[in-house]
Amino acid sequence: MRAFALALAVLTCFAQPSQAGDRVTLGFGRLFSNDYLGDNHDRWRTGAYVVSWLRGPAGTDTRGEFGEVLEYRFGAAMITPASLTAPAADDRRYAGILSFGLHSHFTRGALELSTGMDLVLTGPQTGISGFQEEMHKLFGATMPDPAVLANQIPDRVMPTAVVEAAHPFALSPSTTLRPFIEAQAGAETFVRIGGDVLIGAGFTQGLVMRDGTTGMLYQGARGQMGTGLSFLLGADVAHVSHSAYLPASDGHELTDMRARARAGVQYRGERFGAFYGLTWLGEEFEAQPTGQVLGSINIQLNF
Template sequence: MVGKGVRVALAVSGLIALATAAEAQERVTLGWGRMFSNDAIGDGHDRWRTGSYTVSYMRGPSWDGDLPTQVGEILEFRASGQTIAPANLADPAPDDRRYAGILTFGLHTHFDWLGLETSVGADLDFTGPQTGLSSFQERVHDWTDLPDPEPAFENQIPNHIYLTAIGEMGKEFQMGDAGRVRPFVEAQAGIETFVRAGADLTFGGFGEGSLLVREYMTGQRYRAIKGDLITGTSFTLGGDIAHVFDSALLPEGGAAELSSTRARARAGIQWQGERASVFYGISYLGEEFVQQPEGQVVGSLNINFRF
């Protein structure tokens, strides 16, 4: 336990040192990004990867539409909350996955490496009742007269802090006048350890000259630094597949057995006006554990106004 505490303390110190050193340069706020995802605006079921909210705060000297080649010049301070649940909170099946509330705080940097759009970073992932997410959900169920979720909370993933390293590389290619395609690879080690490969397609002006970042749960990309203002409607498609080595959210020896392969597919529509933009996406998340009978559909929403 002491060893784990020391590692977490060193990780926090390292993140703070990197942020402090980077902020010693002349920096400005380059943008804010956010994404809300929930199965209530997807398939309507309150189960499995049921909801998340992510916020990105971007800092750097300037933004001209291209990634810098210097590591640490552009920093993303990211925070997210996520809830994972069995299919029935009031009466969980013995072989369903356990409830998990996860709060994540991370520091990432985005740069160009040999012509590849690259991001690397580290997160601290907090799990268990210490996050307050299960208590909040219980209050929401009380206010709305929904079934008591306490049975699911009794066996939730316990209090812990995980240090997670994550990196992604991708490269965008123009597809004539029709759109753009961006294949990517991703690797993560920590609360969940996996390697992933996939691609995202964009038809329209969404993302041109902008810095897009990827949401953890669905893989949908959202705008963290705004680029060219191209009004109109854009469409996005994407998908990826991962090989999962281990997961603290589906611990070894539990009733729900981790599936080694995890697939996602997604689509979205973005409308950009002169002073507002709206993105709605829908994502299919494949089975994550052997006993999971089917995949699920999660909706994602991002709304921005300019005053």
């Protein structure tokens, strides 16, 4: 709880009012990802949830100047070995992760920029392992062995900075190619390059943010979007130089490149919207025998 209080205190200091005027809520974004929705396993990057609360000047539905549009981001994730009862000696340890962040989304010429800071918490202090035990008990799933949870990545609080720059290219009135480069330092340190093809007004209008686990783009401020179907295709590759979730002291060797590929479809109606996507995640350490597939969902109800 002390780590949680520290996270809130630091983010409150960052979130002082700017000269942009009084801020209002511009929208909320959220994305839930789990491998039960993908390849139906319970391993490695098994589950994640992100919630974004966007604040900015009234009437804004896209990026402005730096500091005008602020995103308050909460994230939760769990990483597990391939077996929760008898993990291989060279498999990764369990990791429960919570994060609290403040980000700004803005433009510089043709570039769409995002930058921010998260406080990333790991270990039993997050309560993630206890939550997973309760969910597995509720749904009759395999219970984690107490020894697996006792050996999880320990309690830490890690400031983590991230910046992304994207350059959208309109291929047609409803299709955008959006290459990007991203850099992060902290809980994991990497440089990533990739791109997305966005088809339909559901992704080419409003303000989108990137999920850290899957790379999926999800919506915050939705702008004046029409109804109908939208599609997303994307891929990226990262060179990871440090990971607190794969400590060198455990004998892990990080893969030279960490790859992801994703596809999603979104429907938006007058009062109902839904998104479903699949993401292939490549191997993250040399002893990991194969990649995995996560499914992601988001449901929107407008009243």
